[in-house]
Amino acid sequence: xxxxxxxxxxxxxxxxxxxxxxxxxxxxxxxxxxxxxxxxxxxxxxxxxxxxxxxxxxxxxxxxxxxxxxxxxxxxxxxxxxxxxxxxxxxxxxxxxxxxxxxxxxxxxxxxxxxxxxxxxxxxxxxxxxxxxxxxxxxxxxxxxxxxxxxxxxxxxxxxxxxxxxxxxxxxxxxxxxxxxxxxxxxxxxxxxxxxxxxxxxxxxxxxxxxxxxxxxxxxxxxxxxxxxxxxxxxxxxxxxxxxxxxxxxxxxxxxxxxxxxxxxxxxxxxxxxxxxxxxxxxxxxxxxxxxxxxxxxxxxxxxxxxxxxxxxxxxxxxxxxxxxxxxxxxxxxxxxxxxxxxxxxxxxxxxxxxxxxxxxxxxxxxxxxxxxxxxxxxxxxxxxxxxxxxxxxxxxxxxxxxxxxxxxxxxxxxxxxxxxxxxxxxxxxxxxxxxxxxxxxxxxxxxxxxxxxxxxxxxxxxxxxxxxxxxxxxxxxxxxxxxxxxxxxxxxxxxxxxxxxxxxxxxxxxxxxxxxxxxxxxxxxxxxxxxxxxxxxxxxxxxxxxxxxxxxxxxxxxxxxxxxxxxxxxxxxxxxxxxxxxxxxxxxxxxxxxxxxxxxxxxxxxxxxxxxxxxxxxxxxxxxxxxxxxxxxxxxxxxxx
Numbered sequence: 001x002x003x004x005x006x007x008x009x010x011x012x013x014x015x016x017x018x019x020x021x022x023x024x025x026x027x028x029x030x031x032x033x034x035x036x037x038x039x040x041x042x043x044x045x046x047x048x049x050x051x052x053x054x055x056x057x058x059x060x061x062x063x064x065x066x067x068x069x070x071x072x073x074x075x076x077x078x079x080x081x082x083x084x085x086x087x088x089x090x091x092x093x094x095x096x097x098x099x100x101x102x103x104x105x106x107x108x109x110x111x112x113x114x115x116x117x118x119x120x121x122x123x124x125x126x127x128x129x130x131x132x133x134x135x136x137x138x139x140x141x142x143x144x145x146x147x148x149x150x151x152x153x154x155x156x157x158x159x160x161x162x163x164x165x166x167x168x169x170x171x172x173x174x175x176x177x178x179x180x181x182x183x184x185x186x187x188x189x190x191x192x193x194x195x196x197x198x199x200x201x202x203x204x205x206x207x208x209x210x211x212x213x214x215x216x217x218x219x220x221x222x223x224x225x226x227x228x229x230x231x232x233x234x235x236x237x238x239x240x241x242x243x244x245x246x247x248x249x250x251x252x253x254x255x256x257x258x259x260x261x262x263x264x265x266x267x268x269x270x271x272x273x274x275x276x277x278x279x280x281x282x283x284x285x286x287x288x289x290x291x292x293x294x295x296x297x298x299x300x301x302x303x304x305x306x307x308x309x310x311x312x313x314x315x316x317x318x319x320x321x322x323x324x325x326x327x328x329x330x331x332x333x334x335x336x337x338x339x340x341x342x343x344x345x346x347x348x349x350x351x352x353x354x355x356x357x358x359x360x361x362x363x364x365x366x367x368x369x370x371x372x373x374x375x376x377x378x379x380x381x382x383x384x385x386x387x388x389x390x391x392x393x394x395x396x397x398x399x400x401x402x403x404x405x406x407x408x409x410x411x412x413x414x415x416x417x418x419x420x421x422x423x424x425x426x427x428x429x430x431x432x433x434x435x436x437x438x439x440x441x442x443x444x445x446x447x448x449x450x451x452x453x454x455x456x457x458x459x460x461x462x463x464x465x466x467x468x469x470x471x472x473x474x475x476x477x478x479x480x481x482x483x484x485x486x487x488x489x490x491x492x493x494x495x496x497x498x499x500x501x502x503x504x505x506x507x508x509x510x511x512x513x514x515x516x517x518x519x520x521x522x523x524x525x526x527x528x529x530x531x532x533x534x535x536x537x538x539x540x541x542x543x544x545x546x547x548x549x550x551x552x553x554x555x556x557x558x559x560x561x562x563x564x565x566x567x568x569x570x571x572x573x574x575x576x577x578x579x580x581x582x583x584x585x586x587x588x589x590x591x592x593x594x595x596x597x598x599x600x601x602x603x604x605x606x607x608x609x610x611x612x613x614x615x616x617x618x619x620x621x622x623x624x625x626x627x628x629x630x631x632x633x634x635x636x637x638x639x640x641x642x
Contacts, residue, residue, distance in 0.1 A: 001343045004086040006033045008336035011067060011329065011432040013093040013588035016615065017571075018062035019580060020594075023600040025143045028056040029325070030071065031332040032078070033340070035086070039348040040340050045404045046074050047329050050524040052499075053568035056347055057525075060570065062583060070570065090335040092145060100339040101146055106158075109169055110150040112142030112160035112331070113299070117169070118299040119334030120322050121162055122341060123351045127321065130294040133162040136172055136275070136283050139327065140180035141217060148612065155215045157299070161279060161286050165346065172278045173214040175271035176301030181227065182267060186260060191432070194304060197264035199436040200253045204234050204246040204262040208270040209279070231263050252436070252481075260573030271307050277314060290315040297462075298334070300327035303406065305464040305486050312463070312493045313454050322461040324354040324405035350518045353459060353494050354409045357402035360529045362548040366531070376540055376555040383504040385551065389419045389544045390505060394427055396519060396545035398533045399497055402526065407461045408518035409488060410442060410498040412526050412533075414542075416515040417477070423515055424477040430540050431521035436485060439515045441478035444502055445489040447512040450485060451475075461488040477515050488516065497549070524565050535566040590621035600628055 001202050012025040013504040032043040049057035051074070061067040071094075072081045089100040116137035122128055136159045144151040155171035179190045186193070212226065234246075235258065242248050249258045283290060295317040297308060302322055312320055323330050338349050338567045364378055367607065389395050403409040414430065416423045425441045440461055448455045452465035465485050467475065478485050492499045506512040519527045519536065527533050537545045537552075538560035545552050575583065588597070592615060600613075613620040 001035070001340075003036050004034070004150060005084050006081075006336065006339075007031070007033060007071075007082070007085045007088045008033065008329040008339065009071070009094055010334040010335065011048075011091040011094070012060040013062075013064055013067050013091065014060045014536075015583050016361055016597060017060040017530060017601060019584055019587070020598055020601055021059065021366040022598075023058040024060060024601075025145060026056045027327060027329040027331075028057050028059075029329050029332045030074070031336050032075075032080075032119075033336050035340070035458065038344050038346060039241065040337075042333070042336075042349075042351065042356055044078060045325075045333070047325075047357070047404060048570065048572075050358065050402065050528040051568055051570035052058035052572055053525060053565065053570075054572075055523060055525045059572040062575065066572075066574070067091070067094060072570070073570070083642040087339075089339050090146070090332060095431060100335070100342070102338065103147055105342070106169055106490065108154060109158045109171065110142045110154050110156055111147040112150060113137040113139075113335035114169070115331045116298040117158055117160055117296075117334065118338040118341065119166075119325070119330045120388065121160065122337040122347070122349065123296075123321055123323055123553075125347060125349050127294050127319075128162055129165040129346065131162075131164070132288065133160075133296050133319070134279070134286075134288065134293055135160045135162065135296035135298070135321075137299045138172070138174035138275075138278075138297070138301040139176075140301075143328075144553060156217070157215070159282065161282060161288070162295075163286075164622065169300065171215060172303060173274050173478070175214065175274045175304070175307070176265075176280060176299060177214050177217065177268050178227065179301065179304070181225065182264065183302045185231075186230065188260070190300075191303070192437070193260070193264050194256060194268070195437055195480070196261045196304070197268050198306070198484065200258050201481075202246060202248065202250045202253070202258035202262050203265055203553075204237070205244075206266060207271060208235065208266050210270070210273055214274055227263065227267065230266065231259075234259050234262050234423045246507075268304075268306060271301075271304060272310050274309055276314075279311065281403065283315075285347045290317050293317055294319045294321050296321040298322060298326050298330065301558055302326035302462060304337055305462055306484075309454070309463045309465060315577040320456075320462070322460065322462055323351065324403060324409065325405065326460075326462070327406065328459065329405060354403040354405065355411055355495075358400075358403050358528050360402040360548075362530060362550050364550065367534070367547075367552070370531070371534055371538075374534075374554055374556050374560060376553040377551075378553075379551050380549060381551045384499060384508075386546070387505045387508050388500050389551075390415055390501075391509075393543055393568075394430060394515075396537050396542050397498070398519065398527070398530060398531055398545065398547045399622045400548065404450055405460065406526075407440075407488075408516060408526055409459075410490060410495050410516065411462060412519040413516045413530075415442075415501075416517055417509075418475040418513050418515045419475040419477065419509070421510060427477075427515065427517050430542075431517060431520075436481060438480045439517050440486045440487045440488060441513045442490055442502060442516045444499065444512040445491045446505065447506070448487070448489055451513065452485070455487065457489045458487045459489055459494060461486055463487060466568065474511060475513055476512065520567050528568070529566075532566040532568070535562060539563065539565075588615050589620050590615070592621050592624055596625065596629055600624065 157174040158173035
């Protein structure tokens with residue numbers, strides 16, 4: 001294996017999927033590595049949503065040429081092109097080699113899931129090669145691009161046991177499927193559902209019974225879904241059932257919100273149960289003491305902070321290992337680490353922190369040229385002024401390279417004073433979020449245990465802790481309605497600038513905590529560049545923003561004429577109408593009806609995974625119409641609001 005640059009990609013190329021806007025791979029991303037001997041360095045990480053402005057970016061490229069052009073555009077600031085890569089992995093059409101994946105080594109396990117596993121278990125090679133780890137890749141389901149058979153014949157989810165570098169893999173169950181089902185059923189994102197579960201105090205007296213193993217999608221997207229039947233019962237509850245079938249309707253919420261919260265509480269309990277089953281099987285089979293073993297988690301379900309904390313507090317694992325990009329946005333990290341491990345065996349790798357994304361230098365001259373009438377002053381302040389700003393109003397905080405993953409971790413944040421619930425209300429107003437949505441705290445790591453029960457370091461905001469009863473009234477802005485908080489811990493090594501700001505805030509107020517929410521508007525990805533952040537400040541009436549240490553005080557917000565977020569620099573949908581017609585004819589020469597292709601390509605339809613057709617083959621096109629056409633009327637899944 002040659003030394004040099006390697007590019008791992010989690011992208012998708014397909015003209016029909018491009019034209020239909022099918023979701024095949026969401027949260028598309030790329031990771032650039034540099035290899036010298038057995039030493040691997042992560043150089044840069046790209047999440048396409050940050051460049052396209054399309055949250056959870058899923059748009060497929062319409063051609064290999066378009067994909068290569070886009071990649072070279074992203075590589076250009078590093079003075080690199082695809083020609084500088086020793087190998088490209090992860091996306092058919094771009095791959096320069098076929099020896100990077102697991103299809104031969106683990107032909108009975110999902111490659112998608114294995115990439116999730118390796119994004120976490122190799123995050124700290126010292127633990128991988130010298131300790132014991134149990135790992136779980138738990139998400140909604142695989143994508144089936146590299147491994148086209150994994151959605152048909154294979155369990156969706158993988159787990160592993162690592163004993164000093166020796167690894168055994170096996171299928172596991174995933175609660176992520178339940179949350180994915182609920183997201184589609186209610187049309188509400190999983191994070192909002194998770195927050196609503198703990199926000200409302202309404203609780204149904206129904207119990208979860210683990211009767212259908214959560215190994216794949218069968219049983220949970222069809223007519224026999226037990227949670228759909230359970231919600232039918234909950235939805236029929238009335239005031240007359242209070243105290244008998246449920247406790248009461250929480251007056252702070254609508255009846256519908258209360259009923260959804262009742263079901264999501266049961267799904268949260270089911271999530272605990274499923275992970276208990278996974279862990280206890282592994283502990284028993286390998287005779288493991290969890291206190292001598294690290295817990296590794298990956299896959300989108302790992303964003304379920306209550307479950308992570310539940311598992312750590314119940315089993316007392318030695319540590320919790322997970323990247324900040326635990327969902328599909330971390331798959332190019334896992335693709336690369338697995339490929340290096342597969343080829344080299346023993347690698348040296350350091351994941352320094354979360355800040356591997358885009359940087360953007362601040363230039364006072366160009367900033368004044370673009371936004372002169374909106375700028376009252378630009379200065380480089382001391383920490384005292386920063387703290388005064390935080391106390392007075394929400395402050396936009398833009399620093400260095402962006403964090404990777406879906407959580408703002410102190411480089412693309414809006415920060416404020418946690419001592420007033422009005423700050424939470426103002427942040428939710430700015431972000432256009434429900435009033436009950438929590439705001440996360442960043443806490444100095446050395447003071448964590450003084451403020452939170454059963455707490456331990458949580459550098460990537462993947463854990464929820466109960467605020468100590470004696471401390472709740474001091475930080476109401478970051479307290480959920482159940483007096484818990486989704487915590488990020490910080491030390492000086494991880495992020496020296498935000499650490500020093502919080503330290504000065506602590507010295508002035510006695511509170512080693514500030515509010516933190518992501519720097520983005522509703523439906524917008526986290527902001528990448530300074531122009532996007534200034535646009536946000538002016539649209540939202542933000543008085544002060546910090547940009548790589550430069551303080552800008554804004555004015556004349558009412559004269560800013562833009563009502564939408566800034567245009568991001570990447571356009572995937574770049575074809576005009578004539579080009580789209582020509583592409584459609586080329587990709588679908590035998591005129592399979594569009595509505596039938598939409599059905600066939602829909603990831604929620606199981607039919608898609610039972611057949612594979614070449615649309616450019618006349619016999620396959622005819623078979624698709626004849627065999628799939630009659631099934632189109634049978635929807636496998638119907639969303640609640642349809």
